[in-house]
């Protein structure tokens with residue numbers, strides 16, 4: 001087996017289960033890519049990982065003891081992850097990469113179909129060892145490899161392809177009685193946002209027939225449809241027409257009234273302000289706005305603009321559910337953006353609640369990057 005020796009002091013983070021070691025943290029790097037034993041500067045074995053000389057995150061540690069990265073190892077990890085999701089029903093994130101001890105591998109389960117994201121060269125190179133265990137443990141009839149931006153960033157040019165079985169034409173997901181049939185062309189890039197499931201439940205619980213709900217960045221309208229079935233007026237906004245078409249079909253199938261508007265979020269919010277529309281519940285659930293620390297100032301400016309328009313639309317005592325799925329945008333950034341928008345529009349608000357991702361997207365305390373979803377519930381409270 002190859003050997004990777006850490007620089008002095010770098011053993012601490014690996015001993016504390018942090019799985020990523022950067023190239024400049026290695027005193028001795030293996031000569032080639034492959035499975036490597038990870039050693040402290042003094043020679044103490046710390047674990048076993050995959051070394052990729054082309055990646056800045058050169059070493060990803062899979063196990064924190066000494067042993068092989070073989071099929072039984074992967075089976076154990078996958079079984080452990082599946083056990084922790086018991087009781088969640090057939091639609092959930094089964095593997096959340098390093099948060100489940102499997103760097104580079106993300107698997108969403110939709111009943112008998114798995115959507116598999118391979119995000120690193122290491123996870124791709126180890127495919128022969130995890131593929132059979134994944135099929136056997138899940139018993140899923142088909143698995144589809146879906147391309148991701150993470151893989152592209154690593155120079156891994158993966159295309160949509162079945163890993164086994166014959167994937168159906170549509171991804172079908174049921175959430176609390178709402179059934180979405182999402183065409184695979186759409187599902188391969190956007191999937192279904194399982195991580196907002198609990199927020200959608202919480203949101204629905206607070207909606208009544210008298211409410212006027214605006215769901216911005218709605219995707220297939222999962223927030224808006226929940227509001228519609230509580231009897232509220234609901235308008236779903238997204239720039240993706242294919243996603244809104246799914247929302248429309250879902251609404252019709254259930255006999256629900258749902259308004260739709262396609263367009264760029266900020267432009268649509270501006271139109272709605274111009275039209276003097278009013279709402280008392282607004283959901284803002286943008287895509288990852290900051291993919292690196294460099295993007296944060298621009299992302300915050302965009303959030304300020306979105307929130308300022310939102311505050312102009314919202315009734316006193318209304319609520320804004322603001323989410324961010326960017327690790328780099330912290331809760332404090334969201335709060336600061338909201339304060340700036342409040343200052344621009346003369347809006348006073350309370351932070352009524354803060355939520356994070358559900359447990360099938362585990363947040364491991366020692367791996368800060370695993371906390372990515374933040375949702376602030378802001379209640380407009382004029383004096």
Ligand SMILES: C[S@@+](CC[C@H](N)C(=O)[O-])C[C@H]1O[C@@H](n2cnc3c(N)ncnc32)[C@H](O)[C@@H]1O
Pocket residue numbers: 190192193196217218219220221222223237238239240243263264265266285286287288325
């Ligand atoms: C995180 S998803 C929203 C998930 C959704 N709220 C749910 O619960 O399923 C982000 C959505 O924003 C849409 N989107 C991205 N940029 C946009 C923009 N500038 N204006 C409008 N929609 C946008 C994407 O098409 C995607 O559907």
